[in-house]
Amino acid sequence: MIRKxxxxxxxxxIGCGLCASACHENAIQMVDGKARLVKDDxxxxxxxxxxxxxxxxxxxxxxxxxxxxAEAVAxxxxxxxxxxxxxxxxxxxxxxxxxxxxxEPETFSGCPGTQARAIGRAESAVxxxxxxxxxxxxxxxxxxPVQIQLLPIKAPFYENANLLIAAxxxxxxxxxxxxxxxxxxIVLVGCPKLDPVEYSExxxxxxxxxxxxxxxxxxxxxxxxxxxxxxxxxAMQMSGKWIPWRVTTISIDGKIIEET
Numbered sequence: 001m002i003r004k005x006x007x008x009x010x011x012x013x014i015g016c017g018l019c020a021s022a023c024h025e026n027a028i029q030m031v032d033g034k035a036r037l038v039k040d041d042x043x044x045x046x047x048x049x050x051x052x053x054x055x056x057x058x059x060x061x062x063x064x065x066x067x068x069x070a071e072a073v074a075x076x077x078x079x080x081x082x083x084x085x086x087x088x089x090x091x092x093x094x095x096x097x098x099x100x101x102x103x104e105p106e107t108f109s110g111c112p113g114t115q116a117r118a119i120g121r122a123e124s125a126v127x128x129x130x131x132x133x134x135x136x137x138x139x140x141x142x143x144x145p146v147q148i149q150l151l152p153i154k155a156p157f158y159e160n161a162n163l164l165i166a167a168x169x170x171x172x173x174x175x176x177x178x179x180x181x182x183x184x185x186i187v188l189v190g191c192p193k194l195d196p197v198e199y200s201e202x203x204x205x206x207x208x209x210x211x212x213x214x215x216x217x218x219x220x221x222x223x224x225x226x227x228x229x230x231x232x233x234x235a236m237q238m239s240g241k242w243i244p245w246r247v248t249t250i251s252i253d254g255k256i257i258e259e260t
Contacts, residue, residue, distance in 0.1 A: 004045035005065045010034050012057035014230070015223030016193055022052035025073045033223055041066040042073050054192055054227050140183040148190040148199050151206075158210035161186040165203070165232045166218040167225045173254045174218075181218055181248075192227025199228065203235035207243065215245040221257060 006028070008019075015033040020026075027042035028035050028049060035057070037043055045068065047060045143157040148165075164185035171177045171189070188206075190199055206212070217232045219225040229247055236243055249258040 001065070001067055002062055003065055003067070004060050004062055005040060006037055006043050006045065006047065006049060007059050007061045007063075008035050008037060009057045009059070012055045014055055014057075014226040016054060016227065017224070018052040018054065018193065019049035019058055022049045024048060026077060027073075039066075041069040042076065044068045044070075054198070055230065137178065140178040140185075141187060142182075142184075143186055146187045146189050148188050148202060149195060149197060151188060151202075153202065153205045154209045157186055158206065158212065160211055160213055162214045162216065163188060163206075163212055164216050164218065165189075165228065167191060167220050167228050169220050169225075170218045170250050173220060173252060174250050174256075175254055181216070185216065190228060192231065193224040199231035200234040200238065203231060204238040207235055207239035207241055212241075212243055215243055217245070217247045219247065219249055221249050221251050 008028070013034050015030065015035070017030050017035070019035050020028045020030055025042050025044060027037055027039065027044075029038050030036070031038075043065075045060060047058075050058050050060070143155075145151055162185045164181055164187045166181065166187065166189045168189055168191045170181075174180070188203075192199070207215075215232060215236065217229050219229050232245070236245060247258075247260045248256060251257045
């Protein structure tokens with residue numbers, strides 16, 4: 001039958017997983033870092049996922065598709081709940097010491113940026129005698145506020161400034177963030193996954209109305225962090241100015257993995 005159904009543009013998809021979370025029928029899942037419609041008859045075609053997508057990668061089209069099957073969706077959701085309950089029960093048993101087998105790791109199908117993981121760190125060696133305490137790290141912050149949503153469009157500190165447009169998590173992941181990135185920069189931070197705004201409009205206004213010398217984007221390696229890089233690039237294009245820019249990508253364990 002011809003009916004309305006979700007269509008996902010994989011080239012625009014940045015793998016943030018927001019559409020999968022917004023889909024009440026669980027018709028959208030994350031596969032290999034991209035959103036996929038797993039089965040036509042799971043999609044009701046109402047488009048609850050559309051407002052969640054930060055890159056407009058989702059649209060509603062009319063095409064030949066299997067009829068929406070509410071009963072199949074209900075059965076699938078019940079099966080997923082049962083599986084989750086089994087894992088919870090297994091975890092409790094393991095904690096009580098009554099579990100005598102090693103369960104296979106659960107397959108993660110949500111946003112890669114929300115997948116829980118532990119980062120192994122060696123304990124810092126502490127000297128038995130420390131004649132002089134180490135000097136505390138110095139803050140290199142030159143202005144306030146720092147959140148993109150709170151920053152003014154025009155301010156004296158922008159004049160001839162080097163902008164650092166950074167994803168929130170980078171400052172926590174990268175140990176020497178102030179010395180290597182904040183120093184001699186005006187800082188603008190945000191999270192494209194959590195902030196309910198599109199940054200490019202405000203960033204464009206800042207670039208247009210101030211004399212900006214350079215732009216440095218620092219993001220995490222997770223796909224959803226691509227939103228802040230895309231917003232910065234779009235702002236530079238819309239401003240009509242040629243401004244030197246670069247992008248640094250930080251890994252979850254705090255290493256620089258790419259600089260462009």
